[in-house]
Amino acid sequence: MEAPPPVILDFLLKLSRMYVLYCCFLSWYFLLSVNYAVRLEITPSHVIAGRNVTVNCEFEQSYDSSNDDIMWEFHKNTKRLIVWRSIPGTNMLRDQNEHFHGRTEVKFTSEKAVLTLRSINLSDSGEYRCIIFIRRGRNSEYLTSNFSYLSVAAPYSIPVVTGLNKTEEISLHCISYGGYPEGQLMWHYRNGSILTESVSTQHISNGMGAFVINSTLSLRIQQSDDICCSVSHTDLLQSWTTCQALTACHGNYPHCILFDMFISIVSGLAFLIILLFITIIIITIRMFQGSTQIKAKQLENST
Incomplete structure (x- = not known):
């Protein structure tokens, strides 16, 4: 069997060398990707306004704070804000947004950097990521x-x-404010029966990210009962309820008749007291005038 021509052997040798170099490049790239892997985790990811959260930036290669640079970004809609970034080798911040x-407070370990964001507010909702600038001599890496x-x-x-509850026709207003996201408002009797007739509810933004819920209920009550307004927050699994006692005063209900009689008696007594008071004033004035005239005549006779 004849040996392959030298040209073919040379080509196969170059091809094998290229294959080895390609495999080495893939291995090098894979190792770098693993060593420089960066992962971000927010704890907790759902938080109530006013509390604190931690934004962990984890990496497998040790972080050198004297040379390397780390930054947290905040993204919302079209906004991109720098949450925290320091000048390498110092504790001085750079480019931090005034918001x-x-x-902010940051602590470093060999495996992660922990950003604590205090007093969370509604405008802090959005996406976060960390970026690391690795500097090793003339070489540098940009990792996100x-x-x-x-x-x-x-x-x-x-x-x-x-x-007001003056007649059997009532109009009640319920307002609740300061919540986010949009909550649910429901009118119901104390026993749980839901009222859906003639209800108008609005969710109005207060301009600071939160909502005001304003609702009106119009109802013709048939009997005395407690009507309640409940606001529920599905994310927080919380609800708040306020009830108001209503008195049905129509028809021949005994309590309404007694109430009307009481009002009539009080009104009559008030009228009699006022009339008596006016009569006493008039009598007092006339008596004072009569005594004045008698004294004046006595003075004339003495002179």
Whole structure:
């Protein structure tokens, strides 16, 4: 069997060398990707406004704070804000957005950097990521983590119910404010029976990210009962309820008749007292005038 021509052997040798170099390159790239892997985690990812969260930036290679640079970014809609970034080798911050001034603290370990974001508010809802700039001599790496979403919720205030109950026709208003996201409002009797007739409910933004829920109930009551307004927050699994006692005064209900009799008696007594008071004033004035005239005549006769 004849040996392959030298040209073919040379080609096969070059091809094998290229294959080895390609495998080495893939292995090198894979090792670098593993060593420089960056992962971001927010704890907790759902938080109530006013509390603190931690934004962990984890990496497998040791972080050198004297040379390397780390940064946390905040993304929401079209906004991109720098949450925290320091100048390598110092504790000085650079480029931090004023929205996060005084609310950040960072601690470093060999495997992660932990950012604590204090006093979370509704405008902090959005996506976060960390970016690491690895500097090793003349070489540098630009590494980014995944995006993690922070959801911020706010509780609603206890509902305030107002309205008049002069006749069987009533109109009640219920308002609750300060919550996020949109809550659910429901009118019902104390026994749980839901009222859906003539209900108008609005969710109005207060301009600071939270909502005001305003609802009106119009109802013709048939009997005395407690009508309640409840606001529920599905994310927080919380609800707030306020009830108002209503008295049905129509028809021949005994309590309504007694109430009307009481009002009539009180009104009659008040009228008699006022009339008596006016009569006493008139009599007093006339008596004073008569005594004045008698004294004047006596003075004339003495002179």
